[in-house]
Amino acid sequence: MKLNGEWHEIPEHLDDVRTLLSHFQLDNRVVMVELNDTILEKSEHGHSQLHEGDQIELVQFVGGG
Structure with missing residues (x-):
């Protein structure tokens, strides 16, 4: 799958967005x-299935000042 513009091999057990975020320690x-x-929406993460060839962009918000 394409993750943030780069192709990656993702383990098969990462079958939805929620488990993908957990794998990259982004779930919290x-x-x-x-x-x-x-x-x-965050409520969709658990039932948004991942498939070969999907394109995913993850943007983490960072506070600062």
Whole structure:
């Protein structure tokens, strides 16, 4: 799958957006997820299945000042 513009081999057990975020230790952070040009609500992460060839963009929000 294409993740943030680069092709990656993702383990098969990462079958939805929620498990993907957990794998990258982003599950407890504010992250915007775009799956195949569609921005997902957080409530959709658990049932948004991942498939070979998907394109995912993850944007993490960082505070500062």
